[in-house]
Amino acid sequence: MDVRRFEHGSRVPGWDSAVDLTKDPSSIPDPATTPVPEELRAEIEAAMAKYPDRRSAALPALHAAQRLHGWCSPEAIEQVACVMRLTPGYLSAVATFYDMFDTEPVGRNRVFVCTNISCSLCGADELYAAIKDAAGDDPDINVRKFECLGACDIAPMASVNGTYVGPLALEDVEPLIDDIRNERDPLPAKQLRYRANAGAAPSTPADSDETEDRSS
Amino acid sequence: MSQKLLFRDIDEPGLNTIDVYRRRGGYENLRKALAMPREAVLNELLASGLRGRGGAGFAMGKKVSFLPKGSMDVYLCCNADESEPGTFKDRELMQKNPHLLIEGIIIAAYAAGANKAFIYIRGEYQLQADILDAALAEAERAGYLGESILGSEHSLSLVVHRGAGAYICGEETALLDSLEGKRGNPRLKPPFPANQGLYQGPTLINNVETLATVPIIIGMGGEEYAKIGTETSTGTKLVSVSGHVKRPGNYEIELGIPAREIIYGLAGGPADGRRVKLWFPGGSSSPVLTEAELDLAYDFDTMAKAGSMLGSGAIIVVDDSTSVVDVAYKTAYFYRHESCGKCTPCREGTNWTVKMLERIKAGEATPMDLDIMASVCEQIIGNCLCVLGDAMAMPVGSMVKKFRSEFEEEIERRRQEAWAATTTPEPELPLIQGAVA
Numbered sequence: 189m190d191v192r193r194f195e196h197g198s199r200v201p202g203w204d205s206a207v208d209l210t211k212d213p214s215s216i217p218d219p220a221t222t223p224v225p226e227e228l229r230a231e232i233e234a235a236m237a238k239y240p241d242r243r244s245a246a247l248p249a250l251h252a253a254q255r256l257h258g259w260c261s262p263e264a265i266e267q268v269a270c271v272m273r274l275t276p277g278y279l280s281a282v283a284t285f286y287d288m289f290d291t292e293p294v295g296r297n298r299v300f301v302c303t304n305i306s307c308s309l310c311g312a313d314e315l316y317a318a319i320k321d322a323a324g325d326d327p328d329i330n331v332r333k334f335e336c337l338g339a340c341d342i343a344p345m346a347s348v349n350g351t352y353v354g355p356l357a358l359e360d361v362e363p364l365i366d367d368i369r370n371e372r373d374p375l376p377a378k379q380l381r382y383r384a385n386a387g388a389a390p391s392t393p394a395d396s397d398e399t400e401d402r403s404s
Numbered sequence: 405m406s407q408k409l410l411f412r413d414i415d416e417p418g419l420n421t422i423d424v425y426r427r428r429g430g431y432e433n434l435r436k437a438l439a440m441p442r443e444a445v446l447n448e449l450l451a452s453g454l455r456g457r458g459g460a461g462f463a464m465g466k467k468v469s470f471l472p473k474g475s476m477d478v479y480l481c482c483n484a485d486e487s488e489p490g491t492f493k494d495r496e497l498m499q500k501n502p503h504l505l506i507e508g509i510i511i512a513a514y515a516a517g518a519n520k521a522f523i524y525i526r527g528e529y530q531l532q533a534d535i536l537d538a539a540l541a542e543a544e545r546a547g548y549l550g551e552s553i554l555g556s557e558h559s560l561s562l563v564v565h566r567g568a569g570a571y572i573c574g575e576e577t578a579l580l581d582s583l584e585g586k587r588g589n590p591r592l593k594p595p596f597p598a599n600q601g602l603y604q605g606p607t608l609i610n611n612v613e614t615l616a617t618v619p620i621i622i623g624m625g626g627e628e629y630a631k632i633g634t635e636t637s638t639g640t641k642l643v644s645v646s647g648h649v650k651r652p653g654n655y656e657i658e659l660g661i662p663a664r665e666i667i668y669g670l671a672g673g674p675a676d677g678r679r680v681k682l683w684f685p686g687g688s689s690s691p692v693l694t695e696a697e698l699d700l701a702y703d704f705d706t707m708a709k710a711g712s713m714l715g716s717g718a719i720i721v722v723d724d725s726t727s728v729v730d731v732a733y734k735t736a737y738f739y740r741h742e743s744c745g746k747c748t749p750c751r752e753g754t755n756w757t758v759k760m761l762e763r764i765k766a767g768e769a770t771p772m773d774l775d776i777m778a779s780v781c782e783q784i785i786g787n788c789l790c791v792l793g794d795a796m797a798m799p800v801g802s803m804v805k806k807f808r809s810e811f812e813e814e815i816e817r818r819r820q821e822a823w824a825a826t827t828t829p830e831p832e833l834p835l836i837q838g839a840v841a
Contacts, residue, residue: 238563239563240477240520240603241584241585241603243584243585243586244565244583244584244585245585246585246586247527247565247566247567247568247582247585248565248566250568251527251566251568281587282585282586282587285570285587285588285744286527286567286568286569286570286588287568287569287570288527288528288568288569289568289569300528304489304688304734304738305489305490305647305684305688305720305731305734305735305738306489306490306646306647306652306720308730308734309647309648309720309722309726309731310647310648334528334569335487335489335571335738335741335742336487336488336489336490336571336688336738337528338486338487338491338492338495338526338528338529339492339495340489340490340491340492340644340646340647340652340718340720341492341644341646341652341653341654342652343646343647343652347528350528350530350531351530351531352531380531381499381531384415385411385414385415385496385500385653385654386645386651386652386653386654386655386670386671387408387411387653387654387655387656387670388414388415
């Protein structure tokens with residue numbers, strides 16, 4: 189639902205979306221009437237067993253539900269609430285707090301482009317625009333700006349379904365989107381996991397060959 | 405130049421597996437620590453002078469000694485929610501040498517008397533969390549975790565807990581709330597986590613790098629470790645250098661070397677023909693320093709004396725091709741996004757600072773906005789439950805203070821550009837005489 193705005197752009201005070209006041213306050217879902225997929229139930233119960241307090245499993249449980257449903261849909265939250273014996277309201281409150289939980293339906297390929305200080309110094313804003321452009325209106329690709337992903341050494345970078353790739357030049361955008369569309373490993377040559385430690389090579393200032401060595 | 409402790413053989417293939425780690429002498433320090441009485445391990449930590457590597461720089465041994473004695477559940481949390489812009493040292497450490505961290509956690513838990521430990525890792529680090537999970541399973545199979553470790557009376561369970569993308573969860577009390585399955589809102593202090601932390605029990609919270617240093621200290625002895633670095637900033641530190649440098653990345657340095665040596669010597673400095681305009685010495689929440697301050701020694705106390713802080717050891721270099729207004733805007737925007745919204749000064753202050761910076765960029769600001777911005781920053785500092793608001797106010801405030809003339813110039817230039825874009829024929833008189841030639 190669109191947020192209503194004043195003419196000058198400010199948000200009209202109030203909630204982002206209307207609350208249905210005719211509904212009863214949600215209570216802990218009844219296991220008899222809430223079907224939960226078996227593997228999801230097992231995963232949540234295993235997570236709950238790890239902690240002294242079962243509520244600690246809220247984040248792992250929501251992660252599991254999001255993996256299964258694609259987003260934290262009301263149905264997904266209902267199922268987690270049923271297994272964890274919590275109200276859906278409590279879990280919605282948790283899910284809306286964290287950036288990685290989507291409370292609206294999104295494309296199943298998540299592309300997070302870091303646009304924080306270090307990355308934007310290296311051209312992340314142009315990169316984001318280019319990726320957004322290349323993805324077009326593909327409903328399966330969800331491109332979003334993200335605050336620091338903790339990989340400033342490969343700036344500008346992106347996280348493609350959890351895999352860090354960088355440094356990305358504008359020429360890398362087409363192959364990257366191509367890899368995502370064809371369900372391939374995104375740009376293996378640029379993945380963070382294969383990168384050597386920066387201090388490993390003997391450091392001689394202004395040695396340009398070395399810079400190339402490391403990025404290959 | 406400096407010795408490698410944490411990053412020794414960091415790129416050795418398979419170091420993340422227990423076999424290679426043990427071949428390199430891994431888990432020997434654990435054996436040594438468990439043979440010592442608990443107090444002796446604590447004394448080694450105190451003697452080492454190791455200061456927390458997460459940002460606050462609090463002495464680690466002292467933190468352990470604050471834990472109350474008695475028969476209650478003591479918890480240990482490893483803070484791996486590395487979200488400070490510019491910081492990526494823990495990522496590399498966990499990815500390439502997870503067992504060093506696990507060994508450190510076991511020894512620290514032994515010193516603290518904790519038998520339940522958690523690693524709170526940020527949700528975005530999926531690869532690193534998977535590696536930690538695998539390493540954990542290996543350590544468990546080898547008998548380093550679980551009941552009566554290596555035949556001693558010490559037992560420990562360790563859980564990797566994945567966050568879900570919230571910078572604030574790196575703040576220790578917000579981390580505890582998040583670990584308890586709540587929204588990550590900071591708590592009122594005191595009580596400090598050492599007394600009432602996770603599940604209301606005494607809790608020790610330390611950064612990844614701090615805990616990973618523990619086995620090294622046990623191995624070489626606290627006294628010996630204290631000889632590295634300066635008197636009050638002992639040991640080596642991982643620094644993450646990023647931004648406008650030729651070779652960004654993680655470097656292990658001995659504390660106390662000049663910052664110029666890190667930025668120019670190790671990271672190669674900015675591109676040819678460019679100069680350093682400003683640099684963040686310890687992540688985006690540290691007040692910025694200028695080119696003139698490049699020769700300062702890089703340690704906790706010198707940075708504090710220069711009006712900044714060592715923080716998490718993340719150096720972000722900005723060269724003279726970038727406008728300071730853009731840097732300030734990016735910084736403020738980040739904190740606005742990440743403010744949890746619990747305390748009014750932070751929630752509103754970050755928001756209004758961003759709005760004022762947007763006004764500057766749109767050519768609608770006046771120099772008075774700079775004064776308002778400075779006063780907003782002043783109102784935030786020290787008035788919130790945690791330091792997230794301060795973390796925006798300090799760098800932005802320092803940028804306005806140190807680069808005020810550039811801000812004024814930018815305000816004037818953008819105002820005139822905006823003016824020129826309108827159809828009004830006559831230009832307005834400049835607000836600041838002589839700011840723009």
